[in-house]
Amino acid sequence: MELTLLGTGAPEGLPRPGCPCASCAAATGDAARAATALLLDGALLLDLTPGAAFAAARAGQSLTNVRQVLLTHPHEGPAVEVPTGVPQPGRVADGRELALLDGHRVRAVAVDVPGTGYEIGGTYGERLLYLPPGAAPAGAAAEGKGPYEMVVLDVLGRPDALARLRANGAVDAATDVIAVHIDHDTPPGEELHRRLAALGARAVPDGTSLLVGEYHAVPDLPRRTLVLGGARSGKSVEAERRLAAFPDVLYVATGGLRDGDTEWAARVSAHRERRPSSWRTAETCDLVPLLAGEDETGSGAGPGPGSGSAEKTADSPLLIDCLSLWLTHAMDEVGAWDDETWANGGERALHARVDELVAAVRATRRPLVAVSNEVGSGVVPATPAGRRFRDELGRLNASFAAECEHVLLVVAGQAITLRG
Incomplete structure (x- = not known):
């Protein structure tokens, strides 16, 4: 035809x-x-x-x-x-x-x-x-x-x-x-x-x-994409847009819930409302098993196409939002905010966690879109802990991006291709 x-x-x-x-x-x-x-x-x-x-x-x-x-x-x-x-x-x-x-x-x-x-x-x-x-x-x-x-x-x-x-x-x-x-x-x-x-x-x-039926090279879809951007830059919207035409997406929210914080609850609610109803949600910072293809059935997992099917889940796309909140959680767990703990094993423990995450990104067979904040372009943080977080997030972003076929920077709602 x-x-x-x-x-x-x-x-x-x-x-x-x-x-x-x-x-x-x-x-x-x-x-x-x-x-x-x-x-x-x-x-x-x-x-x-x-x-x-x-x-x-x-x-x-x-x-x-x-x-x-x-x-x-x-x-x-x-x-x-x-x-x-x-x-x-x-x-x-x-x-x-x-x-x-x-x-x-x-x-x-x-x-x-x-x-x-x-x-x-x-x-x-x-x-x-x-x-x-x-x-x-x-x-x-x-x-x-x-x-x-x-x-x-x-x-x-x-x-x-x-x-x-x-x-x-x-x-x-x-x-x-x-x-x-x-x-x-x-x-x-x-x-x-x-x-x-x-x-x-x-x-x-x-x-x-x-x-109709003649071979045409369809667009080459990257398996792994990292979307970077500042606050309210549109990075989450860009990430969600990239998976809007794919079924059985698992949205991984690393921020979780914060008791008594109504402003944070409103942010979480706005994110949920704009996602397709067929998407499932997992509120977790345990990313390595998900990247390996295991399902997440804990808090926040909702019904959706493919839920309960381990075989289908192993291939379904992941959207992780965001890496900066994952890093905050990891730094909490290793005591990285305390100078003495940081000097006496906290730094090594954090870097081991980052290395484990990056290795899982390299090995994953699931389509992946991850969101992270791009920081360090403004005022230098006033505290050692703030500077430590800024430096570690920069290192995490660089290591994560090195394993992605496609990297975007979102500025004022405009996506700039850095790789891919």
Whole structure:
């Protein structure tokens, strides 16, 4: 099957009409995107959008051979004119299958928003899944048929949809994941492609033609990532974003709870509320067993996909937030805050713990994203204990980063790639 993306943008397009935001201002040339519409083998049109005939002509295609037009979601605004010779568009009831005269097989897939997704089968057995904007499958999209060759969906708006598809085997490492319905919520320029690559997806310009089932090197996902940043820099959000499209994530909170500290409780609650509901949580500083693939069933572990399955847990991603709190706990346990204890074995004991953690990071087979504070750029701490913590955190960050394929520094919400 040949797929031509006549548009790849949100229903209002990009730039949005009259919008003064930075993303819209930068959406020129290949970065400008019409509302998403797909043309398959010149015969099947998914979503009829304004200017579809002109978009096809710019892509070297024609709508004269279109035999079926299927809509995926309710279209607001003025009615779209149907080009001369093109059939009237329609919707297919969820679960219904069509065998089209041109050889395509179409199955309507239920989604969790108003609209319908479509699974398209080609003459050689290749399969494509297309979902409307803001949608995720309402059930098991693959129905045991194995992974799709290509999935076209709202990756940035609904990364959890991609996580669901991965969880039920509809998407694997060889599936070509194409992001569409792209809106102005993503910063302009290379940030779009960087965010998509972190999720195992890619975006292409309007008018691009792709062969469904043709090999395409999917983005190389790093196994280990360290996200550094200062206070309120956005480092935790960046770390969470990198795993939003993956199932069975175990969020490891090293801070725990603090009795009577309402401000800290509010911080913890805010973190929990923005995580996907399918993620599990473990509140622990015992990181080495988790990196080795063992599950954490202690305080804070919640239900979620894969919980109770040691085999699945051994491969599920870890998000550790954060290393600075882990270091605080380790220094508490070895008595590192006391000068005399530090000089008489505390330093050696702490370094042994750091070495053990770093060795576990090197050996882990689990996807890992860890968060840590980048300190030392401001005022020198006034106490020996404060300076000791600053120095040890710097050493920990450097040793941890040396074992990671990807290292990011987040400044004012902007992620700067240091490695990878």
